[in-house]
Amino acid sequence: MPMKDKNKGLDNFPALHLENQFCFSLYSLSRRVIQSYTPLLKPLDLTYPQYLVLLVLWQQLENETNTISVSKLTKELKLDTGTVTPLLKRMESKGLLSRTRSKKDERIVMVELLAKGLSLREQAKKIPQSLLCQSTVEPQKVMALREQLQQMLALLN
Amino acid sequence: MPMKDKNKGLDNFPALHLENQFCFSLYSLSRRVIQSYTPLLKPLDLTYPQYLVLLVLWQQLENETNTISVSKLTKELKLDTGTVTPLLKRMESKGLLSRTRSKKDERIVMVELLAKGLSLREQAKKIPQSLLCQSTVEPQKVMALREQLQQMLALLN
DNA sequence: TGAAATTAACTTGTGCACAATATAATAGTT
DNA sequence: AACTATTATATTGTGCACAAGTTAATTTCA
Numbered sequence: 001m002p003m004k005d006k007n008k009g010l011d012n013f014p015a016l017h018l019e020n021q022f023c024f025s026l027y028s029l030s031r032r033v034i035q036s037y038t039p040l041l042k043p044l045d046l047t048y049p050q051y052l053v054l055l056v057l058w059q060q061l062e063n064e065t066n067t068i069s070v071s072k073l074t075k076e077l078k079l080d081t082g083t084v085t086p087l088l089k090r091m092e093s094k095g096l097l098s099r100t101r102s103k104k105d106e107r108i109v110m111v112e113l114l115a116k117g118l119s120l121r122e123q124a125k126k127i128p129q130s131l132l133c134q135s136t137v138e139p140q141k142v143m144a145l146r147e148q149l150q151q152m153l154a155l156l157n
Numbered sequence: 158m159p160m161k162d163k164n165k166g167l168d169n170f171p172a173l174h175l176e177n178q179f180c181f182s183l184y185s186l187s188r189r190v191i192q193s194y195t196p197l198l199k200p201l202d203l204t205y206p207q208y209l210v211l212l213v214l215w216q217q218l219e220n221e222t223n224t225i226s227v228s229k230l231t232k233e234l235k236l237d238t239g240t241v242t243p244l245l246k247r248m249e250s251k252g253l254l255s256r257t258r259s260k261k262d263e264r265i266v267m268v269e270l271l272a273k274g275l276s277l278r279e280q281a282k283k284i285p286q287s288l289l290c291q292s293t294v295e296p297q298k299v300m301a302l303r304e305q306l307q308q309m310l311a312l313l314n
Numbered sequence: 315t316g317a318a319a320t321t322a323a324c325t326t327g328t329g330c331a332c333a334a335t336a337t338a339a340t341a342g343t344t
Numbered sequence: 345a346a347c348t349a350t351t352a353t354a355t356t357g358t359g360c361a362c363a364a365g366t367t368a369a370t371t372t373c374a
Contacts, residue, residue, distance in 0.1 A: 016212055016278075016281060018212050018233060021303075026303075027190075035332090037180065038332095048184075050359095055173055056175060058173060070323065078188070081325095082361075082364090090359080106369055107321065121173075128172040135312070136312050137313075145306075146177075146179040146182045146183075149179075153185055156193065192362090204329065205330095206331095207329095228352060236331075237331080238352080238355095240330065241353095243330080263339055265339095266354095317373090318371100318374095319370105321369080323366100323368090324365105325364100327362105328361100329361085330361080332360105333357090335357105337354080337355095339352080339353100340352095341350070342350085343348075344347080344348095
């Protein structure tokens with residue numbers, strides 16, 4: 001049977017093809033890049049989301065505080081409390097941070113960076129550099145792509 | 158205290174800032190775009206990964222078959238069997254597909270698209286168009302971005 | 315003030331993701 | 345044939361991710 005007749009009677013829906021799906025590319029690459037973090041985070045006994053929580057807490061230090069409320073944290077991470085609360089509990093049980101209900105407003109739980117969480121910062125400093133070295137992608141291209149992704153995320157919200 | 162002294166004695170690690178992390182942008186946007194699928198997939202009673210499985214099976218039809226092995230499916234989806242096997246079992250229990258161990262090679266399990274799984278294709282045809290209409294992002298920009306993501310994924314493998 | 319609305323966090327339940335391990339069948343080798 | 349290596353799938357255990365619903369504290373406003 002000639003090639004051109006092969007799909008006779010069958011519809012073609014290129015928009016439904018996996019390789020044409022923006023979302024699938026995004027989803028695959030996202031998982032793939034997180035996978036490249038895994039071996040670097042393993043020595044710190046951290047998962048990628050746990051690492052993100054520490055990034056936020058470390059960044060707070062530059063603002064002269066070592067605490068942040070759960071609600072602000074969920075906003076920064078763009079995750080909901082159903083994800084964040086158990087995540088924080090696991091990190092609390094590892095001694096990386098503490099969770100304390102605020103006196104002024106009893107609804108609020110403040111997350112505080114503990115010494116053990118702070119101590120991981122020095123090791124973590126090497127991670128971004130280490131990833132760039134492994135990769136064959138040019139850093140300025142990564143930066144440009146990041147900006148495009150952020151732009152699109154802003155448009156969707 | 159003057160602003161310039163505010164961080165006195167504290168290191169600044171811009172590479173560790175959340176807004177400078179390519180991976181975080183990727184991860185956030187990926188979840189955000191999948192979230193935009195959710196309301197469109199709900200009427201079909203599908204999750205996004207289940208939708209991806211059907212995309213692959215529907216695409217097989219153009220090749221004049223309605224089956225695919227589990228191993229080929231995991232390669233297409235770039236997921237491992239620990240994810241795919243339970244996913245397929247849930248879809249099997251919904252009557253979308255069947256799983257049958259091959260006679261020729263008893264190691265292989267063939268996944269077959271059932272009528273119910275095929276019937277969802279007509280409704281799914283509207284999804285890509287529907288997403289584009291909602292979005293304020295230009296289609297050619299989405300396409301260009303997708304190609305960049307695919308390129309980077311190829312470089313990482 | 316007191317009812318209604320809002321905010322903050324937690325809980326429950328389902329469904330991925332994936333590392334690590336297990337099991338069994340086939341292929342390749344001596 | 346027997347041994348080894350490879351391939352294919354499944355299983356176990358941990359940790360997200362999120363929808364939906366709950367509880368409790370604060371704010372708003374009639």
